[in-house]
Amino acid sequence: MTETINVITICGSLRKGSYNAALAWQLPSLAPSGMSIKAAPAWDKIPIYNFDIQNSSGFPAEVTAWADAIRSADGVIIVSPEYNWSIPGGLKNAIDWVSRLKDVPFKDKPVALQSCAGGVLGGARMQYHLRQCLTSIDAHLFGKPEILVTFAPKKFDEKTLELNDQPTIDIVKQQLVGFEKYVRRVSGKH
Numbered sequence: 001m002t003e004t005i006n007v008i009t010i011c012g013s014l015r016k017g018s019y020n021a022a023l024a025w026q027l028p029s030l031a032p033s034g035m036s037i038k039a040a041p042a043w044d045k046i047p048i049y050n051f052d053i054q055n056s057s058g059f060p061a062e063v064t065a066w067a068d069a070i071r072s073a074d075g076v077i078i079v080s081p082e083y084n085w086s087i088p089g090g091l092k093n094a095i096d097w098v099s100r101l102k103d104v105p106f107k108d109k110p111v112a113l114q115s116c117a118g119g120v121l122g123g124a125r126m127q128y129h130l131r132q133c134l135t136s137i138d139a140h141l142f143g144k145p146e147i148l149v150t151f152a153p154k155k156f157d158e159k160t161l162e163l164n165d166q167p168t169i170d171i172v173k174q175q176l177v178g179f180e181k182y183v184r185r186v187s188g189k190h
């Protein structure tokens with residue numbers, strides 16, 4: 001019998017009507033049968049990184065909870081907007097915090113990326129910055145297919161935020177199938 005792959009999603013947007021959050025919450029319904037997908041704990045209460053905080057009172061509880069969830073997952077899917085051609089500051093800050101832990105949770109962790117953006121590039125520049133940043137802490141970045149949801153407002157239902165663009169749904173499903181295989185290869189879980 002095959003073991004279920006446990007994946008967590010991290011969303012880079014805190015906005016109530018976020019397209020990235022909407023995509024993240026719809027992933028369980030698009031996942032192959034061997035993959036379970038749950039949301040990671042929130043990162044929005046993590047303070048701005050300061051070595052003095054780490055040094056005086058240790059790692060904040062929100063940081064260790066986030067790190068524990070990443071550590072215990074078989075794989076991570078980051079679904080994030082692009083801010084000013086790069087990674088949203090809050091998400092980068094959370095990654096910076098966990099990178100200072102002794103047992104860095106992203107080490108050897110399979111990670112897939114997805115982004116939704118209002119424009120024509122779909123968050124591509126943010127994804128390449130995330131690839132660079134996560135490679136520096138020894139994560140394993142999944143390659144193709146890439147999920148870059150361009151002109152996001154046209155691809156989600158205006159009221160329910162349900163993803164209603166069939167080519168996008170199809171490619172997201174393809175990525176999840178490929179990511180399941182990749183996670184099994186990297187983690188050795190069969």
Ligand SMILES: Cc1cc2nc3c(=O)[nH]c(=O)nc-3n(C[C@H](O)[C@H](O)[C@H](O)COP(=O)(O)O)c2cc1C
Nearest residue numbers: 013015018019020021081082083084085117118119
């Ligand atoms: C601070 C800020 C910077 C942004 N910079 C970019 C950008 O560099 N590239 C881009 O495609 N969209 C950019 N946008 C627009 C986002 O793609 C758009 O607001 C998107 O809907 C945000 O994702 P969300 O719906 O998940 O919150 C920016 C938005 C904000 C708030």
